[in-house]
Amino acid sequence: MRLVRGRLAAVSVRASFVAGMWVGATLGLVIGSILGALLAWSAGTLLGWQRDLAFTLGVARGLLPLGDQVAALRWLSSNWFLVIPAAAAGSAVITGVIGGLIGALLAAVYNRSPRHATVVVEIPDAVDEPTAGAAADATTRRRRAGTPRGRGAGRGGSPRAPPSEDQ
Numbered sequence: 001m002r003l004v005r006g007r008l009a010a011v012s013v014r015a016s017f018v019a020g021m022w023v024g025a026t027l028g029l030v031i032g033s034i035l036g037a038l039l040a041w042s043a044g045t046l047l048g049w050q051r052d053l054a055f056t057l058g059v060a061r062g063l064l065p066l067g068d069q070v071a072a073l074r075w076l077s078s079n080w081f082l083v084i085p086a087a088a089a090g091s092a093v094i095t096g097v098i099g100g101l102i103g104a105l106l107a108a109v110y111n112r113s114p115r116h117a118t119v120v121v122e123i124p125d126a127v128d129e130p131t132a133g134a135a136a137d138a139t140t141r142r143r144r145a146g147t148p149r150g151r152g153a154g155r156g157g158s159p160r161a162p163p164s165e166d167q
Helices: 013-057 067-078 080-112 130-140
Strands: 002-007 118-123
Touching: 013 067, 013 080, 067 080
Parallel strands: none
Antiparallel strands: 002 118
């Protein structure tokens, strides 16, 4: 193996967007799950607080704070198994898009900056790995004109079949 020093000329904006989106979506799933659980728990706690307050004060629930939201709070509390994944998915989408935009922005700023990072790349020696030399020869070899290549190039649709004599 040989070590070669060079400069990283550019970073793919598309790859940075996708990487940022994955990171943002993952963080959004965790944060959204926690927020959904807190939302469902606090809805149940508020319902209990309103019930105790209405009993203690002898006031109708409609007159208490959040009294007109009893049906929504009851739904949030009883359907917690839907609230938590919905909150997680919603926050994952939002944070995924934000993370992707941040990743793409950072890649674009890096590509426009005059200073680039120094990288060290390992290049295999052809003697150490015989398959590496064969692969390098296969990719740098020129193609002959008139040789059929690709799908269905040979007889019978086989891409590897040699051309017949009568062609």
